[in-house]
Amino acid sequence: MPREPRVVMGVDLNFNNITYTIINLNSELVSMGVIPFRGLSRALHLRKLAEDLQRKHPRNWRFLKWARRIRAKWLSRARNILVDSAHRVSKKLVEVAREYNAVIVFEDLEKIKENSNGGRKLSWMKPLWCYRRIQEYTEYKALIEGIKTIYVNPAKTSRKPPNGKKIRFINYRFVQLGESITSRDVVASWNLALRGLKQMRGFWVTWSPNSPRSEAVKTRAKRGNPEAKKHTQLITAIHK
Numbered sequence: 304m305p306r307e308p309r310v311v312m313g314v315d316l317n318f319n320n321i322t323y324t325i326i327n328l329n330s331e332l333v334s335m336g337v338i339p340f341r342g343l344s345r346a347l348h349l350r351k352l353a354e355d356l357q358r359k360h361p362r363n364w365r366f367l368k369w370a371r372r373i374r375a376k377w378l379s380r381a382r383n384i385l386v387d388s389a390h391r392v393s394k395k396l397v398e399v400a401r402e403y404n405a406v407i408v409f410e411d412l413e414k415i416k417e418n419s420n421g422g423r424k425l426s427w428m429k430p431l432w433c434y435r436r437i438q439e440y441t442e443y444k445a446l447i448e449g450i451k452t453i454y455v456n457p458a459k460t461s462r463k464p465p466n467g468k469k470i471r472f473i474n475y476r477f478v479q480l481g482e483s484i485t486s487r488d489v490v491a492s493w494n495l496a497l498r499g500l501k502q503m504r505g506f507w508v509t510w511s512p513n514s515p516r517s518e519a520v521k522t523r524a525k526r527g528n529p530e531a532k533k534h535t536q537l538i539t540a541i542h543k
Contacts, residue, residue: 308451311503312405313496314396314441315460315488316434318343321392322488325403326496332466333403335489338395342388343433349381385433393440400450407445408499409438410457455498457491465493 310333315322321338353374360370400407412431442452464470468481470490478487 307404308406308503309404310406311408311496311500312396312400312403313408313492313494313499314410315492315495316410316437317488320488321396321437322486322492323396323399324489324492324496325399325405326493326500328500330497330500332493335492336399337488338392340388340392342384342391346381346384346388346433349377349384353377353381386436389433389436389440392437393444396437396441397444397448397450400445401448405450406499406503407441407450407452408495409441409452409454410460410495411454412438414456414458453499453502455495455502457495460494460498461487461491463490463494465490465497 308328310325310327312323312325317340320340322336323338324335325333327333356370356374356377360367396407399405412434438452438454445452462470464480466480471479472487473479473484476486477484478490480490
């Protein structure tokens with residue numbers, strides 16, 4: 304039985320974490336959180352080991368039984384890590400959505416592929432494969448719980464101020480949003496939630512073709528970011 308949503312949860316998929324922001328139907332901030340995601344970096348490390356082995360024996364690795372065995376072992380382990388991590392993250396996302404009775408808003412990965420340039424396309428292939436699994440597993444688990452999942456264009460979501468306040472980029476990771484310091488991941492997930500809310504209201508009426516359905520922890524100042532100590536910080540929740 305589909306749930307009637309009370310809030311909207313924007314989800315930003317990143318290399319080492321999954322950041323979400325929850326807003327109510329009046330666009331007011333409700334909660335934020337970060338789910339650690341280490342599977343991708345571990346899997347890419349194993350994949351790099353396999354590629355290094357091929358480069359070390361470029362002509363005859365296919366004929367070396369031990370090389371084929373080790374390479375296959377590393378690649379299999381990398382895939383298993385990605386699948387297990389995607390299942391764990393998707394389970395946590397659905398738990399949060401169920402707790403708040405939220406619509407889940409994901410970024411449309413096809414739009415990311417369109418916006419990426421050719422030189423970076425190959426570097427995006429493995430992360431996109433993993434992000435798709437997270438989205439697919441989340442949507443499947445959410446469907447069982449009667450939770451809606453929608454997709455929006457992620458263009459410029461990490462650059463636009465979601466609350467109408469002036470935004471200043473401190474470095475590649477942190478921004479000053481009005482009087483607060485937060486991460487670009489939070490800004491992106493916040494904007495995704497706002498775009499999802501607009502789509503629900505009919506501003507953007509096209510649902511993602513990828514969808515089969517129609518329808519705070521402290522951001523502490525770290526080394527290299529001393530300016531964060533000078534301002535109020537947004538509060539989010541971190542999941543183990």
